[in-house]
Amino acid sequence: MTQASASTTPHHAGHRERLRERARGAGLHHLPDYELLELFLFRSQPQGDVKPIAKALLARFGSLAAVLAASVEDLMTVRAEDARGRIKGIGAETALDLTALHEVSRRVAREETSKRTVISSWTALLSYVRLSLQHEPREQFRVLYLDNRNQLILDEIQNRGTVDHAPVYPREVVRRALELSAKSMIIVHNHPSGDPTPSRPDIEMTRQIIEAARALEVSVHDHLIVGRDGVASFKQLGLM
Incomplete structure (x- = not known):
């Protein structure tokens, strides 16, 4: 790789696949909360570095459970700065995805309660x-x-x-x-x-x-x- 191409390669290049490999190898239960959020954010934000957003979400709401329980409106107020100093946020689609994940979890828990x-x-x-x-x-x-x-x-x-x-x-x-x-x-x-x-x-x-x-x-x-x-x-x- 030339010096010019190296300087234009994002610092997070390859991070998504490395994280997926670790999740497949060691199991999801070994990942910290911010990396679990990253895996989910990969789907709604197919490009770019989502680690700052995942960490900003946890810092803003205090826990993974609180992130998922937050409203779409509150999620969309979160901002994070990436390694290049650019400010990124949570769009309406990503916020909806996160709230949907909470609703899925709630319904699974309700099923456990309803069946017994x-x-x-x-x-x-x-x-x-x-x-x-x-x-x-x-x-x-x-x-x-x-x-x-x-x-x-x-x-x-x-x-x-x-x-x-x-x-x-x-x-x-x-x-x-x-x-x-x-x-x-x-x-x-x-x-x-x-x-x-x-x-x-x-x-x-x-x-x-x-x-x-x-x-x-x-x-x-x-x-x-x-x-x-x-x-x-x-x-x-x-x-x-």
Whole structure:
């Protein structure tokens, strides 16, 4: 190779194939998070060096899970500088691909929950609710409606709110249970602050739902609050 051609060869030349070879040889589980992201970004960005973008995504959102849970709009705000000082970003197609990957993961987790008795597969349930809500930027109130075998009928979003409040109407929660012929339910919502500790309004709202449901012979198994720091269970905390 001449000096002139060497100077025009991108520093990342051959990197994509080398990374693919390592993934095929040692296995994907050996790759760090940014390289897993690179592999995925190769498909939506067929040319250029995507390593700076992969690292910028992780730096911006804090974790691989948070990258995938981010909205299309937030993903498109990420910028990175490549080795030549050029600024690159995430386009709409790449952002959509990343959010689609999160939805695939969420649906796989939901399948694991749906195929088994929910209350006897608690680990799968906790994984599912964390994947669904752990990085949601706004509060979301959901209800998992169960049949008489405690299998999932429907996971329904009852309401979306602000960063610290989602309005809840106990009568609507119970009315929906009757419509679905549900025999029991698990209440789930998230705390975008990250701390899953139940608040006083959370406790009061749960009490109202339990009382309304009891009158119609619908039981409430638990209320789960999801935060970045974990999942709080009302039943385990002795709050119901």
